[in-house]
Amino acid sequence: MTISATRVRPVALGRVGAVGALAVVAVVGLMHVLEPWSRHDPVRRTISEYAVGPGGWLFDVAVLGLVAATIAVVAGLLARGLVPTSAVVLVGVWCVGLVLVVVFEKTNWSVGPSLSGTVHRDASLAAFVALPAAGLLTARGHRGERWARTVAALSVLAWASFLPIVGAIALAPLLATPWYQAVPLGLIERVLSLAEVLVIVVLGFRAGRSADPGRTALPRT
Numbered sequence: 151m152t153i154s155a156t157r158v159r160p161v162a163l164g165r166v167g168a169v170g171a172l173a174v175v176a177v178v179g180l181m182h183v184l185e186p187w188s189r190h191d192p193v194r195r196t197i198s199e200y201a202v203g204p205g206g207w208l209f210d211v212a213v214l215g216l217v218a219a220t221i222a223v224v225a226g227l228l229a230r231g232l233v234p235t236s237a238v239v240l241v242g243v244w245c246v247g248l249v250l251v252v253v254f255e256k257t258n259w260s261v262g263p264s265l266s267g268t269v270h271r272d273a274s275l276a277a278f279v280a281l282p283a284a285g286l287l288t289a290r291g292h293r294g295e296r297w298a299r300t301v302a303a304l305s306v307l308a309w310a311s312f313l314p315i316v317g318a319i320a321l322a323p324l325l326a327t328p329w330y331q332a333v334p335l336g337l338i339e340r341v342l343s344l345a346e347v348l349v350i351v352v353l354g355f356r357a358g359r360s361a362d363p364g365r366t367a368l369p370r371t
Contacts, residue, residue: 163226164357170219226357240284247277
């Protein structure tokens with residue numbers, strides 16, 4: 151008995167994408183403990199700091215690898231009718247945002263604000279907001295399934311990670327320090343980033359499941 155190529159392809163795409171996203175987590179995790187990247191304070195300094203200075207190329211490669219992994223996962227989900235079109239569009243925003251984060255370097259505050267830094271900030275914000283929305287839209291069509299509940303929980307965690315930042319900005323006039331120093335910005339961004347990458351991982355393993363009993367394809371809306 152032969153296995154249909156139309157089934158093997160999305161399974162392979164999903165699994166490759168999930169493993170690729172996990173590899174990105176491993177690489178960035180190692181950067182926290184290896185020189186020269188470990189010089190950055192993970193609690194106060196944002197992840198993008200790894201792209202600045204010696205060895206920055208590895209962080210850029212990891213981010214672009216995450217984009218490739220995301221594309222593979224979404225292709226697998228689409229082939230199996232597991233993701234709505236609206237979520238695909240939002241994932242597109244995530245991917246474009248990550249590419250722009252690589253192309254445009256973050257602001258060097260020892261020099262001052264820059265156009266590149268502004269694009270970097272706005273692109274990262276768009277990406278971080280878009281992916282959880284895509285996760286929730288996808289999970290909504292599969293209520294009751296364990297993987298969907300996991301995706302929804304991770305997506306909510308990602309959005310909830312913004313709350314300390316929003317609170318610090320709102321209270322900025324009352325704070326004795328700038329809002330970005332009043333919160334552990336690096337730690338918040340790492341929790342947010344990990345939650346979002348794990349969304350990709352869970353979706354990838356779902357697309358990579360060989361058996362698909364009782365699946366109902368989602369409408370392309």
